[in-house]
Every structure is written in structure tokens, then in C-alpha cells.
Amino acid sequence: MKMTYREAIRQAMHEALAADPRVFLMGEDVGKYGGTYACSKGFLEEFGPERIRDTPLSELGFVGAGIGAALGGLRPIVEVMTVNFSLLALDQIVNTAAALRHMSGGQFSVPLVLRMATGAGRQLAAQHSHSLENWYAHIPGIKVLAPATIADARGMLGPALADPDPVVIFEHAQLYNLECELPGDWQCDIASAALRRAGTDISLITYGGSLPKALAAADQLAAESINVEVIDLRVLRPLDTATIAASLRKTHKAVVVDEGWKSGSLAAEVMARILEDCFFDLDAPVARVCSEEVPIPYAKHMEEAALPQVPKIVAAVKQVLGK
């Protein structure tokens, strides 16, 4: 069945709400408006205001309320409009949700699912467009997911809700309109990276909104007889280093594509792990394609220039291959 990424997210939440009375959805505009990205359209009518709760513009407050509900035995899905706004709730997420299990000696757990949009490409300028996945991937105590396919959008929420600890799910804003066939086996784990395209010459390692760009670059390069392998990280914390290493043992070369900025990025972490685990397999320096180190611009041509794009990925691959 063909469906959009948006619809896959909606179905996943609908299934969870219908299956478990402890599950409820909370966030800005999730109720009457049906969700900023229309992922909860019709939910208010179907599940009622008790379980589909519009909140004030107060991330610190409603994320904290979600943590409290989770501690009290519910299974909240808290939606934050963008990762930029989630910074207002960092205290609750980092100092409370991520730390409580450890600080209570294992007595309390916080089974919270936090969904948020991330990324640029829609001319929403510097306060709505950043990719800060790496901020969360830095924190022990939480899991960080980045569904980049329809199947992962459909499949990741279930195991995230079943997890006893906080899980942050990043939905790249440019993926919501992505439409393709939902495979029959969309059920998935939230532990491993995925091989999206097998190849022998070089590994493109990426996640989230950059996956379609990496696959497009791989298609272009295939026309020049360059056989590219594409790895989708999927799970940004904990990183599945084994899948990366297996790929490097085959290709001996890698380019990491990450919409975050280079400095202190997830791409930097992936490169560091490659050096730790695969140094003697390397047959060229590892390269990165990241966003330019500027706040994401508003003007369309400048925004496009600031982001990883297919031609930049193609050029980086050729540079690593010495072509």
C-alpha cells in the first residue's frame, strides 16, 4: 500500500492510542489543528480531549508534565514542534528524564516518547530549521531515533513506546511528504543501522533527511560505474558501530553525510568510531558532507547552498576515490 511518511506516523500513533489506554498525545496544536504536520488529524474527535491534549507555548512545562505522567504510569507521546524549540525543554529532558533512572538507583523509569521535527529546506529560517540531533545523541539515558523511510516512520513508534526509558524521535520536516510503498515487513527494531543499498567501492553513511540525497547520489555515481553502499544509521544513540565497521571492511572508504554542522557533529562521532574500529581497513581519508557553519539562511538559494546536496555528495565521493 502506497502512503506518505506523514500518514505512516499517523497510523503508528493511531495504532498505539487504540491499543493501549495509557498512551496519550500532548503538544502544541496536536488537537484542534490536527498537528503542525497534520500527523494527528482527526485524533481529537476519535480519542477525546483527555488523550489528545493541546498545550500552551511552553515546552519546559508540557515536556515536564509528560515526564511526570510517564513516572506516574502513563505512556505519553509528547510532540515538540521543532528541535529548535525543544531547547527550551532541555532541562527537563537532560536533567530529569535522562537522569532519573540512574539517580533513583533504578527505582524510577521514564517511559516517555518525545517526537520532534528537525531539519531545513522549507525556508523557515534559522529558528525553525536546525539539525540538533547530535545534542541528544550525546546524552546517556535516552535513545535517539531518526526514521528516514516510510517503514521506519510506521515501525519505530511501537518499540519506542515499549521501551522503559525516554526515546527521542526525530522526523525530518522534508520527509513528511515522501510517498512510497509501505512494505509488508515494516516492523523493526530500534537498535540497528540499516543497509539501504549494497555496494563495494565506498560507504555513504547518513541518517534522516539526508538519506534520500545519499541514495540519489549513489544512483548518479552508479551511472559512472562507482558502486556505492548506503548505510542509514536509523538509531543515533546508541550508534550501531558493528554495521558501520562491516561496511568499511568491505569498501575501505567512507563519506559521512550529516545535515548538522561539522564541528562536534554526529558525523564527527561516526568518523571517530571508524578510526577506533576500522583504522587498518581504511584506504583513503574519510570525508564528510555537512551543512555550512552558518545559521540556516532564509533565502531559498542560500538555504540550498548551506545544506548537503546531491552534487556535494557526488563530489566528495569522487575526491575520496581519487577520481
Place this chain on the structure above:
Amino acid sequence: MIEFKLPSLGADMDEGKLLEWKVGPGDTVKKGQVVAIVDTSKAAVDVEIWCDGVVQELLVQPGETVPVGTVLAILSAPGDSLPLPPPGAGGRGEGGAPPRRPITPAARRRAKELGIDLDSMPASGPGGAVTIEDVERAAAKVSLPRTAAASDKQAEMRMAIAAAMSRSKREIPHYYLSEPVAMRRATEWLAKANEGKPITSRLLMAVLQLKAVALALKQFPEMSGFYRDNAFQPAAAAHIGVAISLRQGGLIAPAIHDVGDKTLEQLMLDLTDLVKRARSGSLRSSEMSDPTITVTNLGEQGVAAVYGVIYPPQVALVGFGRIAEQPWAEHGTLTVMPVATASLAADHRVSDGHRGALFLAELRDLLQQPENL
């Protein structure tokens, strides 16, 4: 800016293959310093730089074959203000370790597995790095029968010699002179000089002959230098090319510098070192390009005399045959004398038989006073 070009390391060299850089961007170099290793058809040669400066950019990567005259590197003069080195180039301080050849970790491991030597392997990777592919390509070559590879190299050297000697006979009007030289005094003096010396530091007759040639050249500058662009350029000093036959066939005639100014003991050390390095293939570029005259000694092979072919752009070649006892008439008496025939092949564009004869006579007379050599 100074352009450092691939020098001609002999008349038979049209192109060279860069094997290795000994310097990198930012390095300060001194005149005469070895900066690269270049493979000619005859040998891998250590190429020296001809001026002081600071390396700015290497334009040719190891593994590339380029014609003579190609700019290999850009240098700035020592006083010039330097552009900042590109980011990531690193700041190797003066006196720091020499630049490491980029070899990828995987290539290094593969080379170890295959037992392949990474030095001087052609590189195709980014930044001139040796990659797995380079190692495997090199391994495939090595695994060919050795004789095939060796005969390739021999064929190449044969062609290079053919080209140089054909040019010589095509362009240089040779004239030939020879003179029997009494060698009793030299032989006896040498025996005495070598008395009690360990074999390794004994002098050879070849050294006396080289020194005598150098001293004779002082009065006959038209025998030493280069003929270029329809004009003769006499050489200021006698850098004598010594013809050395190589074990695998072919020959090479690198220079001993300033032979006239060196003691016999020093010349012996130089000669031993030169022969050893010529046969192991580690000569310096100045030794290849500087000879102003060549001396060949085929006496060891047991021939009476040798009439050589001049190595262009030089203008003369001196040959020595074996030392053999001969009936010798002197002062109305017939005696038995050890004699060697000295010969001269000279360029008639530069000198005439008359001067050539006087030169050979001078050489003969010098060899009668070995104690003055």
C-alpha cells in the same frame, strides 16, 4: 618563484619517472640537497636541487613519468615572504622528520600480507597516497617471472645506450690517437705504495690513470667540457665520468668530481663508493649530468687498446688497455717493459689531432712520475 625542472641526467634521457619526493611543501632546501628520486632507463637517481629555497608546491606525484624539463616543484627564494601553508598541510618545523609518504593503513596491511615493498611503489590515491589497488597492482607485477621484468629493464637500457651512441656517431666527427705508455715506474711505485696496506685500502692503477688525465686536462681545456648549440663550453673543473659496466649488462658513466684536486687515497675511496652505488642503483643527479670527459679502462678484460665512442655532449674520451710486458727499445737497448696503450677519441669540431697528440704525450709523461700524482 623558482621552477625546479626535471634535469637531463645524461644524453640518453628523454623522460624520467618520479619515484619519491624527499621533501614536502614548507621544507627549506639547500643547493645540492637530494630532493627526489627519479628512475631513468639506467638507474634510480637521487636528484639534487640546484639552488637554495623553500618548497612551495610539488607538481608531480610519485609514479608519474614526465619529459625532461617538466616543472616538478615550485620553490620560493630563501628571502621571499611565504604564502601561508594550506590548512591541514601541517607545520613540520625545521629539522623535523622527513615527510612521510602517504600510504593508506589498508594498503600498508595488504603490502605486509603480500610481502611487497612499499618504497618507490607508484601511487594513484588521493593526495598521492598508495592504495590497496596500487599494492595489488605491484604484487601482480612482481609475481611475473623475474627474468621477464629484468630483461625489460635491460632492453630499456640497451635502447638508451643505442640512442646516445647513435647520436654521438651521427653528430660528432671523432678522431682517434693512441700511444703506448711505459708503466714500469707506475707499477713499481704502486706496489710500494700498497705495501703493508690491507686489501681494502690498496690503490688501483685506475686511480693513477684518472688523476693523470685530470692533470693533463689543465693544459688542454679543449678536451673537457660540452659541445652545445654549435659551440664548445669548456669546463672549469675536471669531473671525470668513469665507465662502469653493470652486472646485468649495459654500462653507466657517472662522474667523480674535481679529480684534479683530490689525493689518490681520496680518489680510491670515491671510486669504490661510486662503483658500489652505480651497481646498487643509487647515484646522484650531479654524478649523472656533470661528467666533462669520460675515461674507460678495458684493460681488465685483457684487450690491448680501446677506441671509445664519445658520450655527448662531451668532447673526448680517454681509454686504457691492459698492462702487458712487451719488447721495448730505449736508448739503443731492447728491454722488456710493462706497457699500456692509452687512446684518445676526441671531437674534431673542438680540437685537432695536433693538440690531441700533445695531450696524449702529456698524459704519458705524467704517468712516468707517479710520485707527483
